[in-house]
Amino acid sequence: xxxxxxxxxxxxxxxxxxxxxxxxxxxxxxxxxxxxxxxxxxxxxxxxxxxxxxxxxxxxxxxxxxxxxxxxxxxxxxxxxxxxxxxxxxxxxxxxxxxxxxxxxxxxxxxxxxxxxxxxxxxxxxxxxxxxxxxxxxxxxxxxxxxxxxxxxxxxxxxxxxxxxxxxxxxxxxxxxxxxxxxxxxxxxxxxxxxxxxxxxxxxxxxxxxxxxxxxxxxxxxxxxxxxxxxxxxxxxxxxxxxxxxxxxxxxxxxxxxxxxxxxxxxxxxxxxxxxxxxxxxxxxxxxxxxxxxxxxxxxxxxxxxxxxxxxxxxxxxxxxxxxxxxxxxxxxxxxxxxxxxxxxxxxxxxx
Amino acid sequence: xxxxxxxxxxxxxxxxxxxxxxxxxxxxxxxxxxxxxxxxxxxxxxxxxxxxxxxxxxxxxxxxxxxxxxxxxxxxxxxxxxxxxxxxxxxxxxxxxxxxxxxxxxxxxxxxxxxxxxxxxxxxxxxxxxxxxxxxxxxxxxxxxxxxxxxxxxxxxxxxxxxxxxxxxxxxxxxxxxxxxxxxxxxxxxxxxxxxxxxxxxx
Numbered sequence: 089x090x091x092x093x094x095x096x097x098x099x100x101x102x103x104x105x106x107x108x109x110x111x112x113x114x115x116x117x118x119x120x121x122x123x124x125x126x127x128x129x130x131x132x133x134x135x136x137x138x139x140x141x142x143x144x145x146x147x148x149x150x151x152x153x154x155x156x157x158x159x160x161x162x163x164x165x166x167x168x169x170x171x172x173x174x175x176x177x178x179x180x181x182x183x184x185x186x187x188x189x190x191x192x193x194x195x196x197x198x199x200x201x202x203x204x205x206x207x208x209x210x211x212x213x214x215x216x217x218x219x220x221x222x223x224x225x226x227x228x229x230x231x232x233x234x235x236x237x238x239x240x241x242x243x244x245x246x247x248x249x250x251x252x253x254x255x256x257x258x259x260x261x262x263x264x265x266x267x268x269x270x271x272x273x274x275x276x277x278x279x280x281x282x283x284x285x286x287x288x289x290x291x292x293x294x295x296x297x298x299x300x301x302x303x304x305x306x307x308x309x310x311x312x313x314x315x316x317x318x319x320x321x322x323x324x325x326x327x328x329x330x331x332x333x334x335x336x337x338x339x340x341x342x343x344x345x346x347x348x349x350x351x352x353x354x355x356x357x358x359x360x361x362x363x364x365x366x367x368x369x370x371x372x373x374x375x376x377x378x379x380x381x382x383x384x385x386x387x388x389x390x391x392x393x394x395x396x397x398x399x400x401x402x403x404x405x406x407x408x409x410x411x412x413x414x415x416x417x418x419x420x421x422x423x424x425x426x427x428x429x430x431x432x433x434x435x436x437x438x439x440x
Numbered sequence: 441x442x443x444x445x446x447x448x449x450x451x452x453x454x455x456x457x458x459x460x461x462x463x464x465x466x467x468x469x470x471x472x473x474x475x476x477x478x479x480x481x482x483x484x485x486x487x488x489x490x491x492x493x494x495x496x497x498x499x500x501x502x503x504x505x506x507x508x509x510x511x512x513x514x515x516x517x518x519x520x521x522x523x524x525x526x527x528x529x530x531x532x533x534x535x536x537x538x539x540x541x542x543x544x545x546x547x548x549x550x551x552x553x554x555x556x557x558x559x560x561x562x563x564x565x566x567x568x569x570x571x572x573x574x575x576x577x578x579x580x581x582x583x584x585x586x587x588x589x590x591x592x593x594x595x596x597x598x599x600x601x602x603x604x605x606x607x608x609x610x611x612x613x614x615x616x617x618x619x620x621x622x623x624x625x626x627x628x629x630x631x632x633x634x635x636x637x638x639x640x641x642x643x
Binding site: 212223230244 | 555556557558562563564590591592594595596598599602603628629630633
């Protein structure tokens with residue numbers, strides 16, 4: 089447990105963001121590269137040392153100027169997919185509230201990042217699906233140039249990759265529910281029941297034919313055919329995993345509609361803990377870095393206690409806050425962050 | 441007159457030309473241009489003539505689309521090739537790669553790219569009509585589609601297979617999997633998945 093303490097605007101979140109970026113080559117705050125670079129600078133450099141599952145050090149470095157360079161143990165790496173997930177991060181950040189209350193896009197991203205952290209082949213399917221979908225939509229908007237037969241040829245690719253994405257997400261939603269039920273993440277008091285439901289028109293179509301891949305393919309194809317006329321009119325593909333959502337239900341009620349602010353916060357934290365549980369189980373490895381950025385402000389003392397109890401289960405934790413909450417106890421290492429610099433750590437044992 | 445801190449106009453021009461090439465950044469373009477500056481006169485003249493003549497001399501083969509200096513390429517003219525076997529590739533450079541492997545003795549058909557709506561390439565931009573014409577006129581029994589194993593390449597393969605479904609020929613797709621002589625450790629997950637999918641029984 090590492091705790092970073094500082095007043096507002098001193099660079100705590102920035103530090104956590106840098107760690108996250110080394111893990112996933114993206115920020116949890118923004119998807120715009122320009123937003124990650126200091127004012128009046130042309131780029132940034134990040135480096136850090138992680139440990140692989142056997143405990144060996146792995147040096148990671150990113151330099152982002154006009155182009156991005158990635159180094160693992162000082163050797164260049166050319167594909168982002170080879171760089172990411174050298175160590176795995178799970179975040180608990182203020183923006184997580186949006187997972188419940190925000191756009192479906194954010195929940196799809198949540199699922200996709202979590203699945204790619206736990207199943208390495210997934211990213212490839214997701215990218216291929218995205219490519220096929222973009223291609224199909226481009227054709228739908230220019231039907232004079234592209235014949236139906238070409239759209240059909242792309243449909244085959246879209247169906248293959250789409251099914252892979254869809255099945256992985258459904259499995260993930262199942263695992264989330266299992267995790268929420270089994271561990272019933274102690275954040276939620278025993279009598280409350282949180283579950284997620286993976287919603288997609290495609291899944292509704294595919295439901296009857298869940299197991300047989302040929303049947304899945306045929307049903308998917310019929311679905312695309314049925315909506316073809318409509319797709320042509322709108323220049324957009326109406327069915328597929330890109331339209332899916334993950335709805336969160338607390339005691340039978342849709343959280344984004346009926347949940348209080350506090351309930352939504354608790355649910356978002358519970359989702360993250362379930363996600364952490366899945367990643368650990370699938371990787372067969374407890375080493376996950378938890379990034380925690382002041383998410384406990386809205387919690388009452390009871391939930392706070394449970395949140396910290398849950399947090400300290402074994403992982404490396406990087407926690408940023410303005411003052412140490414009393415429920416946390418004494419962190420193993422305490423750093424002061426001031427004007428973008430980090431003090432040397434105060435170790436727990438030194439004072440005890 | 442060039443401004444201080446800038447290369448003279450002629451040199452700048454050459455650098456700009458080089459940096460248009462694939463895989464060449466500004467730095468490399470500068471290095472190449474400056475290296476050329478020190479070449480002896482006759483090498484430079486030779487290089488210049490070769491560049492000027494390139495497009496006059498080399499053009500696509502009228503039959504298959506491969507690079508050639510004669511109306512049809514050496515492969516199409518070669519009577520010893522298996523004329524029933526036709527391999528479809530995206531680019532002429534891939535004909536070279538397959539030829540260097542010396543394991544294919546049929547004929548080729550170069551498409552000139554792959555179907556890719558995101559780069560504005562549709563069926564009319566590829567040499568597909570020529571392919572259909574060839575299949576009508578020549579005694580071809582098997583078509584091997586060797587487009588790349590990505591989304592666009594697979595879609596192109598599908599498109600061709602559907603387009604030709606009525607013809608009495610065998611249509612096959614090249615296999616994908618683990619590179620020969622390499623270690624399984626170095627293959628990425630997607631390649632391994634493909635290799636496992638396309639496994640065969642040992643007989």
